[in-house]
Amino acid sequence: IAQSNTFKIGLILPMTGQQASTGRQIEAAAKLYMAQNGDTVAGKKVELIVKDDTSVPDVTKRLAQELIVNNKVNVLAGFGITPSALATAPLATQSKTPLVVMAAATSSITEASPYVVRTSFTLPQASVALGDWAPKNGIKKVVTLVSDYGPGIDAEKYFKERFIFNGGQVPESLRVPLRGPDFAPFLQKVRDLKPDALFVFVPSGAGAAVMKQFLERGMDKAGIKLIGTGDLTDDDQLNDMGDGALGVVTSHHYSAAHPSPLNQKFVDAFKKANPGLRPNFMAVGGYDGMRVIYEALKTSKGQGGGDGLLAAMKGQIFESPRGPMFIDAQTRDVVQNIYLRKVEKKDGQLYNIEFDVIKDVKDPGKAK
Template sequence: MKRRTVIGGLAMIAMAAASTATMAADTVKVGVVIPLTGGFQSNGRQISAALKTFLATHGETAGGKKVEFIVKDDASAADNALRLSQELVTKDRVSILTGFGNTPAALSVAQLSKRAKIPQVIMVAATSSIMDASPYMLRVSWTVPQMANVIGQWAAKNGTKKFVSIVSDYGPGVDAEAWFDKALTASGGTVAEKLRVPLASPDFSPFLQKAADQKPDALFVFVPTGAGTSFMKQYVERGLDKSGIKVIAMADVTDDDLLNSMGDPALGAITGGPYSTSHDSPENKSFVDAFKKENNGMRPNMVAVAAYDALQLIYKTLDKTQGDATGDTFLAAAKGMTIDSPRGPIFIDPATRDIVQNIYMRKVERVNGELYNTEFETVEKVHDPAH
């Protein structure tokens, strides 16, 4: 009975969306569902700041129509993300949904996106498999395998071969663990032990002790953006930095937004990821300057640049369709789209609707009195290896 009610509700939403699409409105409404509170609120903070920056630099018109953004806080909960998305489609009559600061939020809305034929533009959620859940989903962030695969190959190639992995125990963490292990092992390395830390209120100390007992060359680490400060602090408190055990991690660990607050414990950490605040390009200089101007000196991180690029994708696609945000028309126009992003060139693979981009190996260094993830090696045009 409950399943029939859900399906019936989705059918009504689909009908409402279809009738909205046929209206010759002068405004395209975009629903932005993000975690402004709760465990993933640092993502919401960066997305909100990116939206403010984008509107200041690009205005409110695309494809000859006014673009109106309606922002909702899902409080980092997937059931909230679905409820709010349903309200945005049925009550606010949005044509496009975007945001989704974590995997559960994105997945919760996938059936709504699929049945109502609403483009769902993913700003953060990075678990590879979510793209299979709706043909109307586009991802402009990154995938966990994109990063973990490159990091595993790089580590083995550069002589760091015995690892212990420490990851947060949820979808992206499991993805990171698996793809790093696969790449490292294929290149002649080994993961001596795989440790998973509870996502809620993590205490890394016992896991770091277990890792130290294995005497690895390095730790491979994945924690969500925002949790890296606690990890690096406990890594130093446990004396692992003095033991010669290196940190080679996913970019989330040395989040650009929080890096200065981490202080000396972060120095020397090596990470792989799609963006650094210090990325050297004219596009990034303009982006960082505008972002700081609009947000009281705040630094953008990879979540901010992904959100900014999602908005670029929405505007460029609307320009191409002359303001038509109908699901099939929008998706057809967005597939194959290229963008000169602040992170470097990005491309939406028409076969997978997923992002193709450079992945950079970076090292935390002090530059002009501040800490930065300094890029030292580039792997170009990386597809998601899981597809």
């Protein structure tokens, strides 16, 4: 097939290492999208090229360079963690290649290049809802515990600001390293401070370790509630966390238990194609990212190169398995519902059950 008749998507993901579950989820979702929608769009054969960056930003950048120069990809996609997205953004600008962020969620990523489009979420978007919910539900004093990098710092800042605005107190804000964190000494400190609740942000894949140590230390029995963004009760791990996770309240944009017919279809198809795996919020970011790419190719008919494609990504509005979403044309960031959820048992399995919704939330981190 001639070069001009192929459309190449360079999907860069952490397939190994600490963030491997993100890569596994997104790759599975992208392949599901292609299986459901075919691999011919606007007369072009769509080719997905998957690369493992091991979540090391220098590797992400080198792989992106190779994909642009050697493979001549039309789009870059994936990006499991914020440092990988930020390291690559300048290459998107130089080469005028749209860069679809399917995972990373620090607010500022979309400002790093006019070619960045995001289908995941932002931590400010997810955190503010909990800063409103907590004080209305008997939680007046909170200690925050976040991974010490972009998304954690966003989560800490936006949760805290809103919670304090609503009359809450935050006596201590703790930050743990992203790589190989040991939560024990931090949790001991939280126990001593005895807040009403501990607010946590850790990236996808790290939640189970926090939950385990929280329960092992009997913090729940000491009367400390666990709350956080939905990264903590990640659907990829939640069902193995045990009944100690019951009742944990989080705010996020996606739950595998989201009660819509479209989500039910998505979850069933995903599980069928990937036995033993439940789709999480990373999967939905990958699935919707493919949708944004496919529709942009259809609309632009492959004309106008990267700029034509980018223009056709801006303003897309559609129903996702997460609920309604759109790509804000000005910021290129996702606008979506944020749900409050509680871990409950359904059909013998643990799920994040939605009990409230804040509709059409824009990223609060964007300058006006």
